[in-house]
Amino acid sequence: MPAKITTYRPSLIAGEQLGLRYALALPQTTLAGQRGEQLGRRSGSSVDFQDYRDYQPGDDLRHIDWNAYARTDQLTVKLFREEVQPHLDLILDTSGSMALTDSPKAETLHQLAAIFATAAGNARCSQSVWMTGEGFQRVANDNQPPSAWGDIPLGNAIPFEEAYSLLPPRLRRQGIRVVLSDLFWPGNPLPTLRKLTEGAASVILVQLLAPEDLEPPQPGNVRLEDSETGETLSLYIDTTIRENYRKTLQRLQQSWDDAARQTGAKLITVIAGNAAAAVRSLEEHNALEPA
Template sequence: MILRTAQPVPATFDALLPRSLAERIDRLDVLSRKVFAGKLPGERRGKRRGRSVEFDDFKPYTPGDDLRHVDWNIYARLDRLVIKLFREDEDMGLLIAVDASASMASGEPTKLEFAHRAAMALAYIGLVKQNRVSVASFGGPGGVRQLTPLRGRANARRVASFLLESLAAGSSPNPAPPRDDLAASFNASVRQIAMSRSGRGVMIVLSDILIPGGVQALGPALNALAAAGSAAFDTYLLHTLSDAELDPAKERDRGLLGDLRLTDAESGRAAEVTVSASLIARYRRSILAYTRDLKHAAAARGIGAFLAPSSTPVETLILDSLRRGGVLR
């Protein structure tokens, strides 16, 4: 159930990521439960033992061990040969995909704005920690668009520029034309982005996931995310819905009762509907069942799924929900 409202959208870096929020999330980090075998030096340390600069533990010397790693101080004191073990540097990727389709341009604030703000905050956290950060948008007028992986705080404005362009395009009065192949398009886009990953890390998709056919139609997208998970990526869905989509009763003061003509923002199809209190109650049960089924289908594939209402302050999502959910630390 989609109600559009004309609202100004962020147009600057500071509007997309306020300095006050940047300062609060500056020390956070993206958490991966996978074991990493790093390729490049970075701030993060992996769990694989190798030759690096950070001491981890000792082990008894065995013939064939590198004598350069013998701790001669212990040998002098205890007359025992032991080898020093180190943690190897970890190189982690962070891949963020944002749904910019027409259905996202609803809610107050819009789901589109919320998702882009959240994506910017997550990207900033990854950049500050020297992770490889790539951001993609899909479903908008330009189809799948993706920013090449970047590192470091200095690239935050490049990420912001990409997201601001995506946000402006999705918020324009003339978004992508209506289409009937919504499920196929969604699945293909998510699969394309998931396949672009490299190395190891975390992938996060922000979308309302309003797809004809329900959870059953999302099989290819969920399987693509599951494949990323089996390839040493932690994968997450942030299911972004507006308050009105979760509970249309909140729109009664806008006349959402009686005989109405409702038009789907994605397909352009219209339907004549008599909206009553009982219909709203049935809808509410259906949307709750859908969010529950989506979470279960994702969990069965090793994907974490979180309901992220667009009315949630981004700082609450980042500092509370995702930290408690084990996505951030």
């Protein structure tokens, strides 16, 4: 059963309150936004040119660099001082495995999303919050505090990597990208992760696992349902199946470790159900810092 949307507003509020203590840790590599913050304290026009980025539909045509287009046949736009600030693209996996009944993952997903968004504000970052569906879409009111966000439906989205192929999020170049997901994706994660890291200042993968994800069911007859496809399977759990489960989970973790290492992403695994412990882990891995 998909998780109910209405039960998680308190989780956003709690996460927002906890996030007030933290700031998003900005990467040491030079961000356009960091330059903009420093220059913004000096005297000068608010329309001083600072940087370039690729053209995206909806950009002001007056900011297109036509000279660069003549040289490269690529559309680029000029960025000005008010546009070059650190930016967080927060990407939420709302597929079925994140919405299991009696699992703490849905609650912790909302809490961590609110924590990261609030910490981004403390770091003077702008933000966009994306969720999976039939492709990616923005969370309503995502430029407001998390307690004012629109609903985040869980359980009805197509799998993350399918959504990314169908309609990827419009991610800001040289932005900070944070993915909140259990990372239970079939197949090799490397192709999707390469797309996620392309053009980013940094990418943080926060793998959110429930305690029951770490251990297979106890021996006995069980009926399993694939949370992504709805397919069911009845089987008897014995020691061999339990050991195979652990090995499969280990292979999954190794595939993500390898993909993160190859793409320069940071992988952090946290356990759902204890937001405070998860935040401590994020701080230890330099994703968050005291405000």
